């Protein structure tokens with residue numbers, strides 16, 4: 001594929017930014033990928049792993065002449081980096097991101113720039129893993145995964161088209177929706193299960209009477225709790241920036257647990273069977289085995 005962009009800047013060269021960078025570099029979509037961060041050793045490793053071509057800790061150098069800036073920092077750092085780059089950004093530079101919640105990033109952009117930039121294309125790849133950091137970056141991370149773009153009413157169609165083209169070239173399936181709908185859906189399908197996994201591991205860990213309980217876990221526990229090994233900063237920030245929707249779905253889940261507890265205490269075999277069977281049928285129908 002021939003290059004469609006000259007310079008792409010990655011702000012936050014970890015799993016998500018690193019995988020995006022490596023993918024677009026290997027696909028030949030860009031002449032030069034520069035990484036920005038605060039940790040020289042991490043950025044040097046990114047160069048050695050072929051994730052980026054070069055790095056800088058100077059924001060002016062990072063965004064100067066850049067065609068596209070990809071923000072891949074924890075949600076709590078999005079506003080800071082937007083404010084840091086603002087003085088050096090050209091109005092032509094496309095700004096996009098990979099944050100797990102979208103309304104908060106849009107609000108940050110609005111606050112930093114005064115009005116939403118035309119070249120701002122908020123996004124979220126629905127692909128990742130419990131490992132963070134550039135060492136886990138993988139150019140194939142996004143293949144056959146969905147990427148949700150949540151353009152604002154100000155987003156230019158031309159900017160949306162460029163961002164879409166990059167994700168498609170990385171093998172992703174791109175879908176467009178509004179940010180509020182995005183945040184509601186992913187509170188239910190992603191944020192809630194991560195919190196449940198953290199809570200389960202934490203609860204068992206604190207019940208000392210169970211002794212060395214993790215020694216006695218089987219595959220089911222492993223499957224259910226893999227995501228409890230995810231990064232604490234990232235997940236703290238997701239909760240901080242999508243708390244309303246997450247709290248709502250946690251409460252629904254709490255009600256479901258209360259109802260289930262009653263069925264268990266009452267040994268209601270018929271109701272338990274129906275609940276398990278309906279869940280199994282729904283999962284078997286909708287979740288394709290990999």
Ligand SMILES: NC(=O)C1=CN([C@@H]2O[C@H](COP(=O)(O)OP(=O)(O)OC[C@H]3O[C@@H](n4cnc5c(N)ncnc54)[C@H](O)[C@@H]3O)[C@@H](O)[C@H]2O)C=CC1
Pocket residue numbers: 011012013014015016017036037038039042072073074075077080081098099100101124125126127128129130131132133134231234238
């Ligand atoms: N890990 C996952 O599975 C997924 C994560 N996301 C989102 O992608 C974003 C990045 O997540 P990961 O790549 O997993 O995290 P990561 O921890 O692997 O990478 C984040 C990078 O940002 C850097 N960073 C933090 N604050 C910074 C600042 N103020 N300025 C410059 N660099 C800074 C860190 O040093 C690190 O290199 C988050 O917003 C997360 O919600 C989205 C989809 C999946």
Ligand SMILES: O=C(O)C(=O)Cc1ccc(O)cc1
Pocket residue numbers: 099100125126127128129130190227
């Ligand atoms: O590890 C997993 O299976 C995930 O679900 C990764 C993930 C984490 C956060 C996102 O916003 C999207 C994907």
